[in-house]
Amino acid sequence: MFTPQPGAGPAATPPAHLTLPPPDSPRRRPPIPWLASLAPVLGAVVLWQVTGYAGVLWFALLGPVIAVAGVMDASRGARRDAREQERSRNALALRIRDEIDERHIRERSEALRATPTLDGYLDGPGELWRPHPSRSGILVVGRGDVVSDVRISAADDELSRELIAHAGTLADAPVTVPLNAGIAVRGPRVIAGAVVRALVLQLCCAHPPGSLRVVAEAADPWIAALPHHVDSGVRCHLDVDAAQARGPEDAAVLVVEPHQPVPTRCAAVLTLDDVARGRLEYAGRAVDVCLDVLSAAQAARLASALGERHRALPGRRELPPIVMASELAHPPAGRGLAVTIGADGSGPAVLDLVADGPHAVVTGMTGSGKSELLVTWVAQLAATRSTREVTFLLADFKGGTAFDALAALPHVAGVLTDLDRHATQRALESLRAEIRHRERTLATAGARDIADAGVELARLVVVVDEFAALLDAHRELGTLFADLAARGRALGIHLILGTQRAAGVVRDSLLANCPLRVSLRVVDEADSRFVIGTHAAAEIPGDPASRGTAFVRRAGDAQPHALRVARTTPADVATICDRRRAEPAPRRPWQPPLPQRWPLSEAPVSAERPVVGLVDEPDNQRQRAARLEPDDAGVLVLGGPGSGRTTALAALAAQTPARWLPGDPEGLWDALCELDEADGALVVLDDLDAVLAGLPPDYAAAALAMIERACRSARARGRRFAISSGRAIGPLARVADLLPRRVLLRMPSKIDHLGAGGAPELFDAQAPAGRGALDGRLIQLPWVEPPQRTATAEPPPYSGGTGSVGVVIRDGMQARRVAAALAARGCDIVAMADADRAGAGAARAIVADPELWQRSWPVLQTVRARGDLLVDADCAAEYRMLTGDRALPPFCAPGRGRAWLVREGSLPVRVQLPGIDPVRARRIA
DSSP states (O other): OBOOOTTTSOOOOOOOOEEOOOOOOOOOOOOOOHHHHHHHHHHHHHHHHHHOOGGGGGGGGHHHHHHHHHHHHHHHHHHHHHHHHHHHHHHHHHHHHHHHHHHHHHHHHHHHHHSOOHHHHHHOGGGTTOOOGGGTTEEEEEEEEEEOSOOEEOOSSHHHHHHHHHHHEEEEEEEEEEGGGOEEEESOHHHHHHHHHHHHHHHHHHSOBTTBEEEOSSOOHHHHHOSTTSOOSOEEEOSHHHHHTOOTTOEEEEEEOTTSOOOTTOOEEEEESSSSEEEEEETTEEEEEEOOOOOHHHHHHHHHHHHHHHHTSTTTSSSOSOOBGGGOOOOOOOSSOEEEEEEOSSSEEEEETTTTOSOEEEEOOTTSSHHHHHHHHHHHHHHHSOTTTEEEEEEEOSSSOTTGGGTTOTTEEEEEETTOHHHHHHHHHHHHHHHHHHHHHHHHHTOSSTTSTTOOOOEEEEEEEOHHHHHHHOTTHHHHHHHHHHHHHHHTEEEEEEESOOTTTSOHHHHTTOOEEEEOOOSOHHHHHHHHSSSGGGGSOOSGGGTTEEEEEOTTOSSOEEEEEOBOOHHHHHHHHHHHTTSOOOOOSSOOOOOSOEEGGGSOOOSSSOEEEEEEEGGGTEEEEEEOOTTOOEEEEEOOTTSSHHHHHHHHHTTSOEEEOOSSHHHHHHHHHHGGGOOSSEEEEOOHHHHHHTSOHHHHHHHHHHHHHHHHTHHHHTOEEEEEESOOOTTHHHHHHHOOEEEEEOOSSHHHHHHTTOOGGGOOTTOOTTEEEETTEEEEOEEOOOOOOOOOOOOOBOOOOSSOEEEEOOSSHHHHHHHHHHHHTTOEEOOGGGTTTSOSSSOEEEEEOHHHHHHOHHHHHHHHHHSEEEEEGGGHHHHHHHHOOOSOOOOOOTTTTEEEEEOTTSOOEEEEOTTOOHHHHHHHO
């Protein structure tokens, strides 16, 4: 038995399972009623013992009699129950068989309706060329037994097996094979030819011209009469040699005589047993089928009828084959937007967006001419109206090339594509501001409609090619377009929405305001009915000659009207541009995008309110300068490498008195320690996270605490901060909270952008330097030449003191250089063991390792009380133990010959160790 190929049959809901209860299990033999049998025996014995009369013992014989009677009665009842259950089960089986037959009738009817045979198409002409998913990619060979969807649950007995077999086989149903499998009809040539003619004509009834092409070398009259000679994606070959080299999707229906071998690329073989019966073998299975047959004369008549039907299709007979835009005659220009876009059987085809609209929906599958219609419509409006009368906003979400030819028209305010997501989002948001602008203009003129006297507004036509893709990319814009559709007539805003299919894409509320409907060729009848109310657009052939055929239906039309869309060439657009070149440029419904670079010289500079950047407000149709207000604590600039953080701080510092905090750790530490003494200036700190990363953990925590304390008291001291950082996480988040004005520049990844608090839609990995976000809006920061950073001065070298000198330094080459330098200054270099015996009046120096100093505590106390103690920066871990100072000393960069000078009664200071060249030490470090 054959089953329809996967995907070839209708996607019907499987019927509910039927259940036949299992037969009654064999009953066990009834047990002997021992207690009932023993009761008379025991009673007789008791009476004999009481009365002494032996005759009562005869009652004991009742025990066996009762036992036999009980067993016989139980057996009789069991046989009666079994017969009753069997009768009930047989009656249920009859009802299930009737239900199976009824379901088979419905299933057969649905299968024949989904995949008709040739007789089915002849009995129902409305099924001819009707798009149906079940008919794509299959060939109905005939009618036979197939596997049914009816299922039954039953036990494994003869009655159950009979019902299961009956339910699982659907008789007289369509038997199908894949269209590209190739079928060889084997039998006498006359009979096989009749079957092949029926199979090919069945395919021609299922597939319209343009979707199937019949290819044959023999010029039979019935083949010549077919309309299926237009090149298409699928071909049906009738010759053996051509079928052997056919494409993977092509079909083959071949005549093979009994003595000939079956072609290798024919997976299905139909062996004829009689004129209308045969046996189909495919995929290792075989099934007997009843076949349709046609004589040559019958096939010729049917092929001619198909040809007549094809020629009589709407849009085939009365429409001109080609209409050129340069030949169009337009109606007189008036207050509306009437324009000729093509021709029908009686003359020019005119559409008026004002009278027939105010909005239009255009549907059509790929290759039907939808983009060509939109181009012609816009070009002809531009040819008949000036820029003072109509302007266009074009949105192409089908790859970005559909409106390239129209971009040069002076009427076009902008062309949006799906390739620039941020620009598209910005422009579409600006349409909300355009609505408010037009409302204000009408209110000022005291008018209710753009057509009223005293209103000088050009009509704005928004043309979208592939509206479904636009909504997929920006789902929130569905509400905007619904608002435009509802208020567009009075405001002079008109929509032309192009989409491959409207059902499920265009909302009912939006479609209700689009009374002008245009449909080119569509695949599904539902799409055609959804747009123009009939399935005419689904019947437009797919051949190249039908490209540009469209059906138009206005609100007052009883039926859609066919037209041929005019073709617009680049020369036509160039002619329009030349004729309209002197006209004024139209008002753009949005401001131009932010500049890639905004020099500070173009910014309105103010020392009290320095400019942070140029903020883009498309919903207000403006761009304004964002400023740092006097009561702001400052601004935090976040961004990745190369995003323009340093330039942003330099631009702020160039507008107002500023103090740059050094970028090296030593200079930053000193500046932070002195920060509380400075008031009233802009404090600038670049790369805060990098600077803190260069400090040890205890210094980094202390520096961050000083910055946090200074930011917290900024307003009270009349001071503002401008800080940049690559991130604002961890402890840095406390500083970020104190500077609520936050500019977020380009981050390395979207995860970093979201982690910094940025909105997902504002992330742009390709944003130029200085482009970022402020308060949820795009901003371009001013550009200036970054200032040259001045190197921090080296600390003063140790010049010596009045008493002894103790140097805490690890043993090595550097310790020997320090000792040599002190000796050259006249100091006696004394070993730690000889420190107590050295003369009190002599200048002496003790150079020792930190561990040795810790073991020589009396010497350390003497040096700290009467002389200078130099602690090498590389001995920071031992500093507090040796000095007894809990406070952090000034930060010294390790490895560069730095040391802390500790004197009694003074704060520690940073000095350069004697004998260490700071330039060479920096290079080595």
